[in-house]
Amino acid sequence: MVRKWLVTALAAALVLGVAAGCAKKDGEEAPAAATESAHGGHSSGQEEAAATGDGHGAHEDAVEVGEEGADETAPAEASSGHGGHRSSGGGHEESAGSAVQTEAAWSYSSDKPSPGVNTVVTIRVTDAAGKAVEKFDINHEKEMHVIVVSKDLSFFNHIHPVYKGEGEFEVTTAFPAAGEYKLIADYIPSGGGATTKSAWLTVSGTPAAPAKIEPDKQLTRTVDGVEVVLEAEHWMADMEMELNFAMKDAATKEPITDLQPYLGAVGHVVILSADAEHYLHVHPVDEQAKGPDATFMTTFPHSGVYKIWGQFQRGGETFVVPFTVNVPE
Ligand SMILES: [Cu+2]
Secondary structure, three states: OHHHHHHHHHHHHHHHHHHHHOOOOOOOOOOEOOOOHHHOHHHHOOOOOEOOOOOEOOOOOOOOOOOOOOOEEOOOOOOOOOOOOOOOOOHHHHHOOOOOOEEEEEEEOOOOOOOOOOEEEEEEEEEOOOOEOOOEOOEOOEOEEEEEEEOOOOOEEEEOOEEEEOOEEEEEEOOOOOEEEEEEEEEOEOOOOOEEEEEEEEEOOOOOOOOOOOOOOOOEEEEOOEEEEEEEOOOOOOOOEEEEEEEEEOOOOOEOOOEEOEEOEOOEEEEEEOOOOOEEEOEEOOOOOOOOEEEEEEOOOOOEEEEEEEEEEEOOEEEEEEEEEEEOO
């Protein structure tokens, strides 16, 4: 526990450091983040699944999303130094110690949006007393990050709501197909800690049969001409580990060495448990890396199946590499 707190503090410090240091914006549209065309149904999001890509760092805190609506706040403490490899396990006790506890209220331009139709998503952040939270720290170049996944995790999108003031964020997005989606907001109220709040939304229509979330037999995948091998230090739950994305050119087999910063770091990795309840954020080991290795630290809170999305940028385009893994008992 003590160690976890210490590591958390270091991570928080790093986050602050990164926030201060990486205010660059390249503002170009990222390519579709809809992944796994093999899964059919949800992969039509070419236009909308474009994560509004400005480089994205990955020093975000791994946070466990507990029961619905139960979200997490990691303590924000300043401390100098390096090694923000915060453990993500057992997130629930981590909300203690944060100066600012917040709530997020989600609303939509349509309560039952139709597939493919733009929907305005509003997230209103208030404090414990219900008062609007006014100030947010920039984290990985943004005041808020939102991850959108379909319930079967076949659809993934990473978007950035705009802060409108008075605690209100807004983003317009579309959901590719009928069914349930989980939206996960990630932000740091100034003076508080990294916070995760989530909501489910149902998109109207008859949902297609959900894609099966099955562990990949081989942790190798080729996306946009890049052959990516996912390597894990180990697959044990509740124990911090390194996760490496090793990349080479799929055609020439030459190592990739021209990764560009994505939101301020070598890449951004999101991990969700198969039931979408546990949301892990992940920290790069060397955020300046350009390939062929992009290495991250994380902790799987318990055994089970998880889906991992790595987001990277090359030649001005981002690409998303999904893997499904099993963390054994
Ligand atoms: Cu983001």
